[in-house]
Amino acid sequence: xxxxxxxxxxxxxxxxxxxxxxxxxxxxxxxxxxxxxxxxxxxxxxxxxxxxxxxxxxxxxxxxxxxxxxxxxxxxxxxxxxxxxxxxxxxxxxxxxxxxxxxxxxxxxxxxxxx
Amino acid sequence: xxxxxxxxxxxxxxxxxxxxxxxxxxxxxxxxxxxxxxxxxxxxxxxxxxxxxxxxxxxxxxxxxxxxxxxxxxxxxxxxxxxxxxxxxxxxxxxxxxxxxxxxxxxxxxxxxx
Numbered sequence: 013x014x015x016x017x018x019x020x021x022x023x024x025x026x027x028x029x030x031x032x033x034x035x036x037x038x039x040x041x042x043x044x045x046x047x048x049x050x051x052x053x054x055x056x057x058x059x060x061x062x063x064x065x066x067x068x069x070x071x072x073x074x075x076x077x078x079x080x081x082x083x084x085x086x087x088x089x090x091x092x093x094x095x096x097x098x099x100x101x102x103x104x105x106x107x108x109x110x111x112x113x114x115x116x117x118x119x120x121x122x123x124x125x126x127x
Numbered sequence: 128x129x130x131x132x133x134x135x136x137x138x139x140x141x142x143x144x145x146x147x148x149x150x151x152x153x154x155x156x157x158x159x160x161x162x163x164x165x166x167x168x169x170x171x172x173x174x175x176x177x178x179x180x181x182x183x184x185x186x187x188x189x190x191x192x193x194x195x196x197x198x199x200x201x202x203x204x205x206x207x208x209x210x211x212x213x214x215x216x217x218x219x220x221x222x223x224x225x226x227x228x229x230x231x232x233x234x235x236x237x238x239x240x241x
Contacts, residue, residue: 043227052136052233054133054216054231054232054233057228057229062227068227071228102170115173115176116161116173116229117173118170118172119170120169121168121169121170
């Protein structure tokens with residue numbers, strides 16, 4: 013298993029540009045999520061999905077869109093990038109939300125800089 | 128309002144000694160707690176977890192203690208090794224209440240000196 017994969021690893025955008033951060037998992041996990049990590053702020057939840065076709069907002073959803081058309085993929089879209097979105101983005105997945113062992117597996121991250 | 132708090136941004140210990148990382152939470156509905164370790168330029172990796180029906184869980188050198196009345200948990204690493212140097216995140220979830228979100232603290236950077 014490749015686990016959770018994220019592309020690209022690094023990206024530089026100009027203000028106002030759009031892009032999609034890709035996330036895929038091959039563990040047949042139902043639950044997937046996106047976090048951003050900023051210095052001194054820990055990991056903050058952006059959006060999450062409990063299964064294909066179902067998404068919901070996390071703590072910091074503004075400026076981001078998600079969709080979940082398949083179990084495997086959970087892309088994160090920035091429609092109009094802003095410098096405040098400069099961050100490291102992590103995708104994570106777990107078997108299901110209500111399982112006894114709610115361990116989330118994280119991808120390696122995408123480092124995004126918005127100029 | 129921060130629901131999961133790690134009040135020590137950093138901790139430095141000597142190799143072979145015990146490392147104790149602390150975490151406090153405010154939401155009494157949290158019933159499952161996890162610790163993650165993160166090395167620079169990598170994603171967080173799961174370390175150990177504990178359910179609210181327990182007060183202790185052990186896995187090798189790592190032990191997590193939960194004090195529900197104080198809304199406090201701690202991670203003990205014994206003995207500490209230089210390879211344990213990383214940022215440790217505490218996380219909590221309410222698995223029964225319909226809030227399908229894992230809430231993280233801000234992390235504690237542990238440095239183990241040889």
